[in-house]
Amino acid sequence: xxxxxxxxxxxxxxxxxxxxxxxxxxxxxxxxxxxxxxxxxxxxxxxxxxxxxxxxxxxxxxxxxxxxxxxxxxxxxxxxxxxxxxxxxxxxxxxxxxxxxxxxxxxxxxxxxxxxxxxxxxxxxxxxxxxxxxxxxxxxxxxxxxxxxxxxxxxxxxxxxxxxxxxxxxxxxxxxxxxxxxxxxxxxxxxxxxxxxxxxxxxxxxxxxxxxxxxxxxxxxxxxxxxxxxxxxxxxxxxxxxxxxxxxxxxxxxxxxxxxxxxxxxxxxxxxxxxxxxxxxxxxxxxxxxxxxxxxxxxxxxxxxxxxxxxxxxxxxxxxxxxxxxxxxxxxxxxxxxxxxxxxxxxxxxxxxxxxxxxxxx
Amino acid sequence: xxxxxxxxxxxxxxxxxxxxxxxxxxxxxxxxxxxxxxxxxxxxxxxxxxxxxxxxxxxxxxxxxxxxxxxxxxxxxxxxxxxxxxxxxxxxxxxxxxxxxxxxxxxxxxxxxxxxxxxxxxxxxxxxxxxxxxxxxxxxxxxxxxxxxxxxxxxxxxxxxxxxxxxxxxxxxxxxxxxxxxxxxxxxxxxxxxxxxxxxxxxxxxxxxxxxxxxxxxxxxxxxxxxxxxxxxxxxxxxxxxxxxxxxxxxxxxxxxxxxxxxxxxxxxxxxxxxxxxxxxxxxxxxxxxxxxxxxxxxxxxxxxx
Numbered sequence: 001x002x003x004x005x006x007x008x009x010x011x012x013x014x015x016x017x018x019x020x021x022x023x024x025x026x027x028x029x030x031x032x033x034x035x036x037x038x039x040x041x042x043x044x045x046x047x048x049x050x051x052x053x054x055x056x057x058x059x060x061x062x063x064x065x066x067x068x069x070x071x072x073x074x075x076x077x078x079x080x081x082x083x084x085x086x087x088x089x090x091x092x093x094x095x096x097x098x099x100x101x102x103x104x105x106x107x108x109x110x111x112x113x114x115x116x117x118x119x120x121x122x123x124x125x126x127x128x129x130x131x132x133x134x135x136x137x138x139x140x141x142x143x144x145x146x147x148x149x150x151x152x153x154x155x156x157x158x159x160x161x162x163x164x165x166x167x168x169x170x171x172x173x174x175x176x177x178x179x180x181x182x183x184x185x186x187x188x189x190x191x192x193x194x195x196x197x198x199x200x201x202x203x204x205x206x207x208x209x210x211x212x213x214x215x216x217x218x219x220x221x222x223x224x225x226x227x228x229x230x231x232x233x234x235x236x237x238x239x240x241x242x243x244x245x246x247x248x249x250x251x252x253x254x255x256x257x258x259x260x261x262x263x264x265x266x267x268x269x270x271x272x273x274x275x276x277x278x279x280x281x282x283x284x285x286x287x288x289x290x291x292x293x294x295x296x297x298x299x300x301x302x303x304x305x306x307x308x309x310x311x312x313x314x315x316x317x318x319x320x321x322x323x324x325x326x327x328x329x330x331x332x333x334x335x336x337x338x339x340x341x342x343x344x345x346x347x348x349x350x351x352x353x354x355x356x357x358x359x360x361x362x
Numbered sequence: 363x364x365x366x367x368x369x370x371x372x373x374x375x376x377x378x379x380x381x382x383x384x385x386x387x388x389x390x391x392x393x394x395x396x397x398x399x400x401x402x403x404x405x406x407x408x409x410x411x412x413x414x415x416x417x418x419x420x421x422x423x424x425x426x427x428x429x430x431x432x433x434x435x436x437x438x439x440x441x442x443x444x445x446x447x448x449x450x451x452x453x454x455x456x457x458x459x460x461x462x463x464x465x466x467x468x469x470x471x472x473x474x475x476x477x478x479x480x481x482x483x484x485x486x487x488x489x490x491x492x493x494x495x496x497x498x499x500x501x502x503x504x505x506x507x508x509x510x511x512x513x514x515x516x517x518x519x520x521x522x523x524x525x526x527x528x529x530x531x532x533x534x535x536x537x538x539x540x541x542x543x544x545x546x547x548x549x550x551x552x553x554x555x556x557x558x559x560x561x562x563x564x565x566x567x568x569x570x571x572x573x574x575x576x577x578x579x580x581x582x583x584x585x586x587x588x589x590x591x592x593x594x595x596x597x598x599x600x601x602x603x604x605x606x607x608x609x610x611x612x613x614x615x616x617x618x619x620x621x622x623x624x625x626x627x628x629x630x631x632x633x634x635x636x637x638x639x640x641x642x643x644x645x646x647x648x649x650x651x652x653x654x655x656x657x658x659x660x661x662x663x664x665x666x667x668x
Contacts, residue, residue, distance in 0.1 A: 100614020160505035162526030177506050314633045325616035328528040
């Protein structure tokens, strides 16, 4: 790293929660990767329908239904149910990415965290990650309550939810099948594209509802790192790419891309006059319409970060399989959470066991 | 792999004829050696992998674990359930394909005109990539805009999401496979039917044998060989069935469509637990060889193996 360019504006320009989650591991000292993208789950809703039925809804429901992080998941459920029973512009109130897939883990985690549950007790497991997270905590009361609520919520959701991943959920939203959904914010670009969507200009964005304990918005971002096992010249070339890919100019270019593009992971870009202006409709950068919602979601107290542990792929599969079994009626919420915990602990025990053994390189 | 070995060994036997190494065999040696390297090296490598915990961090490394992966496989309830589901899936797809395939072939065989046109139409699904069949199936069963979902809903037969409901997901993926591969059975059985001796059929007709009698005593014995070959080909395919399930249900909902190849894929390429995956893969290989042997033995007992 002698003659090579340094990161423009330094690493402090990156949004802190994202820098930690994408770039650090185990401690604050070392930085392994720079945040590249930042899809985050927020509450997307049909503003036109909320405006149209607003008065009657708040009379029927007994609270102000305008989406905000101050509403609870229980109220989200009631709003969804209201849509199911009281109007015919959309077939269902809510839709979810509840296919037996990674998307189901994302959707369920929002609720798990907001109910005060988590996968592990270790508080840094999501932001910095750890090699030894300790025993899985999915069998605790908060997690069971979250699972019970999730089952209840899905029972009134669009029945297609159980076979939808994130793409299919957004497709249902932008083709007028559902009135609202916990959805990835970068889908705003395609939802506001007249060639793809029937609801252009009719969408509102808010952070997700809160649970009894907190507000949690699943962050699905990634970072670009360099493989330390590759030859030194390639590492240098990778550094050049990394600096370029995460630079302010490149991010601005991505934001302006015709095909939607990502949203920046750097705070300074959101201060640019042209970017600020684009946060209000009419805009040519529709992803920015979500900025108020995502900037709330990215605060340390609101961001939802999945565990950074070595056995995560296996644990991820375990949790979405068990939640899927719960939704399919094969298991009670309690059975599902307890089985998931068992598989988490087994998977983690295997990798920790492996790490403690000396191994020969073939 | 079992099938290739079977074929190559019968080829060498054929070339050998009597004693001494013939010119043909000598000319075959280079390619046989290449085949042996290509199939034997990975075979022994995967056996070695199954006896180790394999890690990919900092290059591939082996950590000898004895029979740990194997004992784990025989006690792993997820893998056990996947095997049970695979068996159900195997019997259902191959069974349905055989019944439908033979029935359709018999009907097409009786056609007087338009046979080629009908046959071409029937064969179409077979020429699609399985992934495309899966995507098409997903499209047709989608609960918002899928044609099948719509028809079933309007008829009041089925209202939930087809691929998202535990009771319907497995039948749905089975039917997708049946849709794609029944034509292959039709094609093979038709070839068998074309070789049935017409004079014998004529003679039976003269003697007053009805259609069912002719089917049972003349046609069935004549086509038995090709039917078993068709069964063998489809069985080998069904054991490693992967594409359609991956793009439709990915094993869900609640693991109801997670057959053993899907679990193998997860173990190897999502969990990167390559040693354990090698053991599961070898388990599948053993099963394939057993199934193939059963069919080959039936063929041999009928004197049809050559």
